[in-house]
Amino acid sequence: MDMQIITSKSEININKHFKVSAGPGAGKTKFLINHIKNVLHNSNKLGRIRKIACITYTNVGVKTIIQRLGDEIDHIEVSTIHSLLFTHIVKPYLYLINQKYEVDLEKLDAPFEHIVSRGYFIKTNLSKKYVKEDEMKKIYWEVNGSTCKLSLRNRNKDYHNSLFKYKQFFWEKGIIHYEDVLAFAWEILNSSDKALRIIRSKFPYFFIDEFQDTNPIQTEIIKLIAEKETTVGVIGDKAQSIYEFQGADVKQFNNFHLPGMFSYNMEDNHRSTENIIKVLNKVRNDITQRNPEGKVGRDPVIIIGDPLEALLKIKMELDEEVASLSYSNPMANSLRKNKKYNKDERWGAIESVFVDSSNPRRKAFISIIKSIEYARLAHYKDSIRELSRHLKNTDDFNGQQTALKVIKELTNDYNEYKDSALWELYKKIVNMECFNFPEIRESKKGKTSSEIEKFYKEHIYSDISMCVNILEDDTLHRTIHKAKGSEFDNVLVVVNGRNGKYNEKRDLGFLLNSEIEDIEEQRVYYVACSRAKKNLYINIPKITEGAKSELNDLFTIMDV
Numbered sequence: 409m410d411m412q413i414i415t416s417k418s419e420i421n422i423n424k425h426f427k428v429s430a431g432p433g434a435g436k437t438k439f440l441i442n443h444i445k446n447v448l449h450n451s452n453k454l455g456r457i458r459k460i461a462c463i464t465y466t467n468v469g470v471k472t473i474i475q476r477l478g479d480e481i482d483h484i485e486v487s488t489i490h491s492l493l494f495t496h497i498v499k500p501y502l503y504l505i506n507q508k509y510e511v512d513l514e515k516l517d518a519p520f521e522h523i524v525s526r527g528y529f530i531k532t533n534l535s536k537k538y539v540k541e542d543e544m545k546k547i548y549w550e551v552n553g554s555t556c557k558l559s560l561r562n563r564n565k566d567y568h569n570s571l572f573k574y575k576q577f578f579w580e581k582g583i584i585h586y587e588d589v590l591a592f593a594w595e596i597l598n599s600s601d602k603a604l605r606i607i608r609s610k611f612p613y614f615f616i617d618e619f620q621d622t623n624p625i626q627t628e629i630i631k632l633i634a635e636k637e638t639t640v641g642v643i644g645d646k647a648q649s650i651y652e653f654q655g656a657d658v659k660q661f662n663n664f665h666l667p668g669m670f671s672y673n674m675e676d677n678h679r680s681t682e683n684i685i686k687v688l689n690k691v692r693n694d695i696t697q698r699n700p701e702g703k704v705g706r707d708p709v710i711i712i713g714d715p716l717e718a719l720l721k722i723k724m725e726l727d728e729e730v731a732s733l734s735y736s737n738p739m740a741n742s743l744r745k746n747k748k749y750n751k752d753e754r755w756g757a758i759e760s761v762f763v764d765s766s767n768p769r770r771k772a773f774i775s776i777i778k779s780i781e782y783a784r785l786a787h788y789k790d791s792i793r794e795l796s797r798h799l800k801n802t803d804d805f806n807g808q809q810t811a812l813k814v815i816k817e818l819t820n821d822y823n824e825y826k827d828s829a830l831w832e833l834y835k836k837i838v839n840m841e842c843f844n845f846p847e848i849r850e851s852k853k854g855k856t857s858s859e860i861e862k863f864y865k866e867h868i869y870s871d872i873s874m875c876v877n878i879l880e881d882d883t884l885h886r887t888i889h890k891a892k893g894s895e896f897d898n899v900l901v902v903v904n905g906r907n908g909k910y911n912e913k914r915d916l917g918f919l920l921n922s923e924i925e926d927i928e929e930q931r932v933y934y935v936a937c938s939r940a941k942k943n944l945y946i947n948i949p950k951i952t953e954g955a956k957s958e959l960n961d962l963f964t965i966m967d968v
């Protein structure tokens with residue numbers, strides 16, 4: 409079938425599978441909203457328990473779509489793929505395949521992000537096979553015959569049995585990870601006609617936004633569901649595929665085809681000004697976007713110097729809100745907290761920077777810090793969930809009531825410990841007597857302190873808390889990965905290099921020598937730039953004369 413050009417307002421056949429491909433700001437999400445309304449008004453397949461499944465990549469995306477649907481949310485389930493599959497397939501039907509996995513079904517509540525457990529890793533024989541603990545972040549599932557198999561990214565060897573054993577330590581506690589949800593759901597649907605029939609009958613329409621970041625198992629699940637009864641629609645943009653590290657594979661979107669499927673394209677960019685679209689068109693070779701509303705603004709700016717100073721300067725000049733989009737969590741947190749990013753410090757995920765020889769204490773402390781930071785952003789659900797699993801005693805509400813009390817106290821007293829050594833928070837926590845971990849033996853006067861005592865006494869709370877990854881970040885200062893699908897009037901894109909080491913050829917490559925089809929990092933910066941409606945700023949630490957003359961005609965170049 410040929411590709412047809414549509415706009416976000418076009419009406420298409422509601423009972424045919426479809427795929428929409430288009431660049432940023434083309435109106436894909438707007439089209440999806442209009443299409444859902446079209447289905448709601450014209451389909452006779454919907455009912456009280458027969459709904460449209462509308463899948464988006466993050467919970468922030470879910471919120472956006474719900475807002476954009478307005479009052480018309482009956483007969484629609486807007487959800488992330490993990491949440492939908494967990495609720496409708498894994499939770500009710502895991503028992504069908506659980507003989508093999510032995511998940512504690514009584515304790516199974518909701519899926520978790522996989523955080524590498526040193527304790528469980530040590531209990532496997534993986535280190536004897538020269539697998540490093542850190543590599544466990546790269547664990548993934550792939551379809552293998554009628555079941556799924558565990559592997560490690562970038563490793564060809566078969567580690568399935570050992571990885572399975574590692575995972576079982578979580579499963580026997582009722583903990584399953586997001587990646588497990590997809591694997592379990594696929595296996596259930598592949599082996600149970602009943603489960604497949606039920607999901608098709610619950611969802612006669614299945615639409616998926618941001619499909620360029622689908623992973624191979626998700627694609628297989630969608631194909632199974634689409635075989636009959638359910639109409640599937642996928643929407644995406646190959647240049648916005650930025651989750652390769654989580655197993656997303658853009659080929660899945662490019663090659664996605666269903667029998668009888670219609671393919672559509674959209675050509676315009678309704679979001680940004682002509683000046684910004686010119687930059688986007690320079691980065692991208694496969695399409696040239698137009699600016700149908702003729703929006704014109706100021707030239708984008710390359711601003712050289714410290715990111716926080718750049719942000720403050722732009723805010724002052726525009727006298728408007730400015731969103732900052734960074735590659736790493738610590739940088740995003742630093743701009744949100746108005747605290748300078750120090751590239752000489754050891755930045756990284758909190759799990760990798762937090763040092764403590766006692767595993768229960770380390771885990772509890774990481775959770776306590778995460779929980780405080782989530783609560784400060786009013787993400788109370790995540791905050792309570794993080795904390796309640798470390799409490800000494802549970803209550804009638806699975807520890808949630810006690811967790812809430814603790815969180816309230818810790819957030820009220822935030823100013824007392826935020827700029828002090830972690831030791832302040834540690835003493836506070838010990839006094840609360842709510843957690844179950846061994847206390848740190850403090851050194852006597854004049855004696856050398858242990859590494860652990862030093863760590864707690866030499867690290868400032870606010871530095872460590874910068875390493876917390878905000879799960880569902882809807883603040884103005886986020887990582888680029890969390891800005892997918894969003895848009896802001898004014899955007900500052902922070903390009904500060906890998907681990908604070910800036911290399912112009914590599915880091916500004918998306919503007920100087922674009923290879924976005926091959927280099928994910930360049931796509932990430934492309935996505936960031938395309939979030940801007942009115943004003944785009946790109947912050948870099950320095951610039952060469954060569955780059956200046958190359959970028960002069962599209963950008964204003966200035967120092968902080």
Ligand SMILES: Nc1ncnc2c1ncn2[C@@H]1O[C@H](COP(=O)(O)OP(=O)(O)OP(=O)(O)O)[C@@H](O)[C@H]1O
Nearest residue numbers: 416431432433434435436437438439678679893894
């Ligand atoms: N036909 C249109 N006329 C005017 N504005 C439109 C039209 N279609 C979309 N828009 C506006 O353009 C902006 C981008 O639309 P939308 O978010 O749907 O694009 P998208 O293709 O999903 O973007 P991305 O992939 O970059 O997240 C939104 O502010 C939307 O309201």
